[in-house]
Amino acid sequence: MTRTGGASTWARALMVQGTGSHVGKSLIAAGLCRIFAEDGHRVAPFKAQNMSLNAWVTPEGGEISWAQAVQARAAGLPPHVDMNPVLLKPVRDTGSQVVLLGEAVGTLSAVEYQAFKPRIWQAVLAALDRLRAAHEIVVIEGAGSPAEVNLREGDIANMAVAEAANAPVLLAADIDRGGALAWVVGTLELLAPEERARVRGILINKFRGDRSLLQPGLDFLEERTGVPVLGVIPYLPRIGLPEEDTLPDERPPAPVRPDTVHVVVLRHPHLANFTDFDALAGEPDVALRFVGNGEPLGRPDVVVLPGSKTTLADLEHLRAHGYDAAIHRLAAEGSYVVGLCGGYQMMGLEVADPLGVEGPSRSLPGLGLLPVRTVLRPTKLTALARGESLLPGMEGPVEGYEIHMGESERAGGSSALRLQRRNAPRGEVDDGCWAGDGRVFGTYLHGLFDHPGFRRSFLNRVRAGKGLPTLPPAPEAPPDEPYRRLAQALRESVDIEAVYRLMG
Known part of the structure; x- marks a missing residue:
């Protein structure tokens, strides 16, 4: 997809893409939103298209993805439909309910949705322009992987959005699942040259252990790809912000005790x-x-x-x-x-x-x-x-x-x-x-x-x-505390100054 029309000047943009789903793009984008807000910038999140059954309602009554609502709170903003103009809610293996700018417009098969995309793309561009007109920085989250070559034509979620926003891309990989180095190299190899040129930094996410043991792998990545590793983000199990894509059966159950x-x-x-x-x-x-x-x-x-x-x-x-x-x-x-x-x-x-x-x-x-x-x-x-x-x-x-x-x-x-x-x-x-x-x-x-x-x-x-004594409510952490902890974890593990330089 290509841009048609639009304003001549916009806020700076930064895009977080991933080597696949479940790599932590949503939380990384939320953390960056919080960092930029703490640094005094007017920042907003954006994800052109999200496929999710976890949804939120905006103050105006529109429906958006739960992840973009979390990112909005990280940025200190109320959620808005422009932050997630397209929400796909799967209803069967080959079809989804399409929510466009907060309103359900119908249930479409995958083939029907492809025919609907030109209209959707214009809505995506308009939403992105409105956000960039009202803010200083827009943090964009990609969807899945940009290297799905069968989905390149008609893309409205990854590199097409980066191009429309003229945004540098940070590529995130989940090392906790294994194979992160291969995922990064393979992703970059499958990108078109102009797409690969947009990837300006690599983020290794969910790392456990001693970074010195990982350093040879990081050196290899930089030598092989020519893209700098801008951060190794630790595994953050107690940040207080669950990832949107962490399915229930992937979460370890708590032990059952008599009390x-x-x-x-x-x-x-x-x-x-x-x-x-x-x-x-x-x-x-x-x-x-x-x-x-x-x-x-x-x-x-x-x-x-x-x-x-x-x-x-x-x-x-x-x-x-x-x-x-x-x-x-x-x-x-x-x-x-x-x-x-x-x-x-x-x-x-x-x-x-x-x-x-x-x-x-x-x-x-x-x-x-x-x-x-x-x-x-x-x-x-x-x-x-x-x-x-x-x-x-x-x-x-x-x-x-x-x-x-x-x-x-x-x-x-x-x-x-x-x-x-x-x-x-x-x-x-x-x-x-x-x-x-x-x-x-x-x-x-x-x-x-x-x-x-x-x-x-x-x-x-x-x-x-059950015959157990009642308990008082547990002390509630300040609502912003999870976002503060997330931002601090990213400040300690990511070269934020380099990220600012990428945005110009």
């Missing part, structure tokens, strides 16, 4: 917003693990049905592996069962898709744990929301966001939350449902467990049921 609250999260095939559980997993008295594909649930204190991009298909998958019977058994034995968004829909009496939002028109019986009926709708609701919990023993303030394409009506039970939505119709709403004594409940509110007060109230109610 912990054992939480099991079902790993749907189309699991969405698994970041909902990061704060919960970080509590010292919680042992949280993701379970799927027929793995036994065991006897957890809490079972969570998380969000899903394809509620009906994931409900079928759940039944096919016998999880419906297991969940009913655990609920009868006193375990808590919690549903978030698509998981909440599954817990009801029925999920109907009369207009074929997720595929052919059909309906399925739900798990019958809550007296709720859901109808999927083609219009997506995206809203920030805050309010109060109405759950027994867990009353108090809550805050989060909604992203869903369905409406659920209670046929009994009680509302779980009372919410005030921002930038959405029907400002104040009763949301969700609880039944029995409140051990079984569901809600559309993502981020429910991010609120420290609600999180501790919930855990203390579970602890009381």
Whole structure:
């Protein structure tokens, strides 16, 4: 793709690309955003196209990738749709829902999406220009690898963006996975000469050990490629900012002890917003693990049905592996069962898709744990929301966001939350449902467990049921603390002065 039109002057730009997915581009870009902001620059993040089921809602009600929302906070900005003009949310192996400038515009196959790209490219350029007109530096994140030669034609995420922004590129590789030197050399070898000339620095990420033992490899890289290694970033397991692409089954589970609250999260095939559980997993008295594909649930204190991009298909998958019977058994034995968004829909009496939002028109019986009926709708609701919990023993303030394409009506039970939505119709709403004594409940509110007060109230109610003493809320670190630590780690491991020189 080539630039057509655009302004004559823009802010400086820097692009972080990777030798592949999962190499840490998102966190590196967030750290650079924070460094530039700390140094007094007006900086904004940008990723032209992100494929992810982890999403966030902007103050205006638009939907963007979770990673760019994190980068915006690192830069000291509210998230905005221009920071991620194209979000692809996979709904099947060969198709995705396309979110353009914060709004879902349809579900397209890979072939259909290619035909749609010229329109998308102009939207990408316009968003990038708006950011560069309003800021001094734009930190751009690439997608996957720039060396996918089969995707070079029609590229709107990597080198085409670097060219449009006239941005130098930092190439990041994950040494923790092994083969980092070969990944770097192979990536550069597969780039066209003009693309390779844009790569001005190499970053080795997630390094553990003594750098002196790595130095011969770094020397080899610089001699072989002619590109300087500008940093060796250490492995940062406790930075407090999980990587967007770190899938749940790649995270080591915490050990289960008698004095912990054992939480099991079902790993749907189309699991969405698994970041909902990061704060919960970080509590010292919680042992949280993701379970799927027929793995036994065991006897957890809490079972969570998380969000899903394809509620009906994931409900079928759940039944096919016998999880419906297991969940009913655990609920009868006193375990808590919690549903978030698509998981909440599954817990009801029925999920109907009369207009074929997720595929052919059909309906399925739900798990019958809550007296709720859901109808999927083609219009997506995206809203920030805050309010109060109405759950027994867990009353108090809550805050989060909604992203869903369905409406659920209670046929009994009680509302779980009372919410005030921002930038959405029907400002104040009763949301969700609880039944029995409140051990079984569901809600559309993502981020429910991010609120420290609600999180501790919930855990203390579970602890009381186990005969464990309640605990006070853990001291909360300042909201900016993870970003400060990330920036400090990059300052100590990356030649930031050289990065500034690259940008001119």
